[in-house]
Amino acid sequence: MVASGVVIAADHDEADTTSFDDAAADIGDLYAFHDGERLTLILTVDGYKLRTEETVYDDGVLYGVHIDTDGDNVADHDLWARFGSNAAGEWAVQVEGIPGADGPLVSPVDEVLEVEGGASIFAGTRDDPFFFDLDGFQDTLATGTVAFNPERDFVAIKNTVAIVVEFDHAALGSETFGVWATTGRQAQ
Template identity: 40%
Template sequence: MMKKQALLLAGGLCVAAAAAVALLPGQSLRTADHLDPPGRTSPDADSTPDRAADIADILAWAEGGNLNVIVTFAGPADPDAPATYDRDVLYKVNISTDGNPLNTENVVRVRFGQDGPNEFGVQATGVPGANTLSGPVNTDLTRNGATLRAGLFDDPFFFDLQGFMETLQTGDLSIRNDRDFFAGQNDTAFVLQIPLDTLNATGKITVWSETLRFGGNI
């Protein structure tokens, strides 16, 4: 079983998916819709390259002097399934620090690569204060206070799909808080921890993420 805990540890380009959150220190986090991108709604979505490019959630919050960002994708997946890494997908984390979400003063670019069978690596460039973080997946990669980790994580999204479907069918609210469709399933994800003092923020921080594919259409 390859289930892991979702814990934060101390040619052409085609846009596939995007999601955003805005935060102030101490605010609760918000997530993107889970499993909703068009590439995940086609009958053969699970068997196409689209899976690696579909963002499930972006979670962002400020705590302990750090900006913490989690981007999940390629889920939900069975706990016995391997992580999904695609060298042709570029993940961008755009960070606005002046209160205007249209200005992205910092752009972190994340990509995956493979050196051999089951030997995957991850690289993030443009990391504030650290510039580049790279190394094997499932490893804490740290430089100048910034940390990157990529791999399989327990799916963080909670949703009662059965109750939702029953509500649609009957018109009576049937959603329960003790029934989670995503329990026991995984996402592939990367986690970033960036010291706030390297961002030089002058206003509300806005974080949004997008995926882009090299050399083809999504």
Template identity: 30%
Template sequence: MKKTTKYLLGLGALVIAATVLVAADHIDAPSSAGTTADIADFYAFEPSEGSDNTVFVVDLQSNVLPELAYGTFDEDVLTEINIDLDGDLVEDQVIQAIARDGRMYFFGPIAPSQTGLSSEVNTDAALGDVEISGATAIVETTSDGVSLFAGPRQDPFFFDFFQFNGVISPETESAPGGFLPPEEAADTFDGANTLSIVVEIPNSMLGVPTATNALGLSVYKTWVTTNRKQ
């Protein structure tokens, strides 16, 4: 019998998978900020041109600093990659990830038993699992050709935070010249980490993409949600 646990929707970020499309959403609502229910970035892309695989990268909790102990994945938070195959913006396939005892367990791709604001862990659709990495990255590849990773990765978000604040608060007169050119801007979050979940999976396991991007390429419509156990 399938074991299920109900999770209620926390928050989400929407991306239509192309060669590379990104939704940056660092530091969300107070109830999720600083936890692994807080989605920082979501990426979906081909690992190389013409590849038959798709890579999904979910970055969570964007304030994991390298000099501090690495954060941990909340075992009461389910991360779910949602894939729409018919254009109605309702998930037709899901890939689920949840942490247990130092490992990240993945399930799917599978048609969800329910859609919308709540989810159930589909434990009868095990995809694989991987030890959660520390300073050294650990990648597990399954017999189906699926590669899995969970752990800290450097934050890819380039943001000159203090210059930005100076620009939007002109009364401080700290940025009278506006934004700086790239070669002069400071990457405020350089060296900071996110907690990342990465899945590289053959497209044959996902279904046929039905959307087309601006480059005329066939792509998946995909978004990620985090759901907390209730």
């Protein structure tokens, strides 16, 4: 049996329901990996910024990372992140819902916060780890002949905003899991 439905997904540059004028809500990538007992989740947004461009954080966007541990495609853990600033214009990130953490964690941007119990968070501007030969892609589309060149990387001089959460994998209560990310903006 084959079922069909509407699926809305993001590519590295622009999600179907996001426009270029809302870069803060535009998901670039979601990475999930573990090193020993540690699980690291990295959500990147607002990609393809030149390194000379100033990072703009947006307190109107809610970033979600959702974890399904029982294979039913419903989140068993929801991690929520949001940026905010104080009266001095200093930005921080708050992340809540981290498995094994007691309450939300708050850290200034561009600083790693590690807490007792093994959770840590980071948010800030980083070199975009994605690799893409844009010229090769366009040449391939135009000619029908594969024209990718590993020496050309359109993303090599670009930055992205990264939200990083790390915690003990055992806190999920499952060895296997599925993970996806969402962004949302509060209606005006």
